[in-house]
Amino acid sequence: MNKYSKIFIAGHRGMVGSAIVRRLQRSGYENLLTCARSRLDLTNQAAVAQFLAGEKPEYIFLAAAKVGGIHANDNYRAEFIYQNLMIEANIIHAAWLAGVTRILFLGSSCIYPRGCAQPIKEEYLLSGLLEPTNEPYAIAKIAGIKLCESYNRQYGTQYVSAMPTNLYGPNDTYDLNNSHVLPALIRKAHEAKERGDATYPVWGSGRPRREFLYVDDMADACVFLMERTDIRDGIFNIGTGEDSTIGELAHTVNEVIGFKGSIVFDPTKPDGTPRKLLNVDRMIELGWLAKTGLKEGIAKAYADFLQVHGGSGPERPPTS
Template identity: 60%
Template sequence: MQQQDKIFVAGHRGMVGSAIVRRLQDDGFNNIVTRSSKDLDLRDQQQVSKFFAEEKPDYVFLAAAKVGGIIANNTYRAQFIYENMMIQNNVIHHAYVNNVKKLMFLGSSCIYPKMAPQPLKEDYLLTGLLEPTNEPYAIAKIAGIKMCDAYRAQYGCNYISVMPTNLYGPNDNYDLNNSHVLPALLRKFHEAKINNIPEVVVWGTGTPLREFLHADDMADACFYLMQHYNEEGLVNIGVGKDISIKDLALMIKDIVEYEGQLVFDATKPDGTPRKLMDVGKLHGLGWDAKIELKEGINEVYKQLKTSLWKQKI
């Protein structure tokens, strides 16, 4: 990519897309095209066709998606598969029609089989059954990977796919019903502290193991791969280390300085027992994560205390 190139970041208001925009701007890329969902509905083929025909971007980061935690994935199953399929089908196809030089499709670690060996290697894709609670979302993302590969094979398109692990950072979703585990815990502990609530309830048993990557690290990896990776298939983006939900909750409890009790609600689903990414391919390409988990959560919490929670989210 050259600094004068026109770059479309789809999903720029979300945690992932906004981090990619910041990373591009940090390196002097200012010809960045963005659209809010009100201005451009990526589910609408006609709108997407018109946008690409008018704007003619050189590069595309496809970070737009309908996302959520376990409950949201399991509740809105039809929406998760339909909306994600429509978004990626429209963007990938019209990138091809309008001769986009390169496109990056961002997926999720939930694409891997529920009981796949750990850590998760890229070639474990489609080797077993998916986690039932997020199967529709995972199938949509798998279709996106295969679509990129198919357009590469048939049309010679330089489309690449990356699969980030669980992310956290600025512009995360803090809705207690639809958010992922880390932001949900941050909000729960913060609100329990300021309201003197004696206990915080954590969904599940606390035993599942999860890996967490700061959104700024993720964006840096995407920026790096957009310039150094040009192959079919996918690349995992992660830190290569995981932590139990219980230990994560204890870490956040310590960061927030909450002094109440921790209670685990085993009636809520745990999801996949473990989901650790094998990042050997990423390291081999020359990139490694920099932000340690506790350091990253500390910074996120400082930002939240001075912004979002002043607005009483």
């Protein structure tokens, strides 16, 4: 990419897409193409084809997706598989028709089997059964990876897939019915502190282990991959290479927010996959490492939460 390349960021208002926009702008990229959902329905094949044929971007960051936590994934299964399949299929096919040779497709670590060895290597894809609670979403993302692979093989395109671990940061979703675990913990701890509660509830046993990556680090990895002209295809895990239990995570959130009470775990609610830690050796070998530590990232995320939702808290730290 050069500074004047026309770059389409699909999903620019979401957490990942907006972080990619910030990262590109900081690096001096001037010709960024975005389109609001009200103007372009990415599940509409004809509309997407017309848009890309008219705009003819040189590069696409495919960050648009329907996302959510365990509750949303398990209760809106049809929406998750349908919308994600349509978005990725429409964009990838229309991009090829429009002559776009380079795409960065954003997947998810949930593509990997529930019981695979840890840390998870890219080659473990399709080696076992998926986690049942988010299987429809995972299948849609696997289809996106295979679309990229298939178009590369048949048409000589350069469509690369990035598999992030659990992400958090600015523009995250804090709706408790749809959010992931870390933003849900931030909201619960904040509201418990504001009300003066002694406890707040957390789904599951607190024992599952998860890895978390600050979204601006994810955006940095995406741009890093797109700028590497020697990377023409493949899957790349993006993460920190470190994990913690949900219980440990909750205590770190409490420390950052200043909640002095205790946590009540609800073992009747699902835990999801017991452990999910990515092997990030491929990115390390290429020369990329995450920069933001978990506690630092949670503090930044909480400052962003306060700006959106109000309330007392620490001064917002600068965005990396």
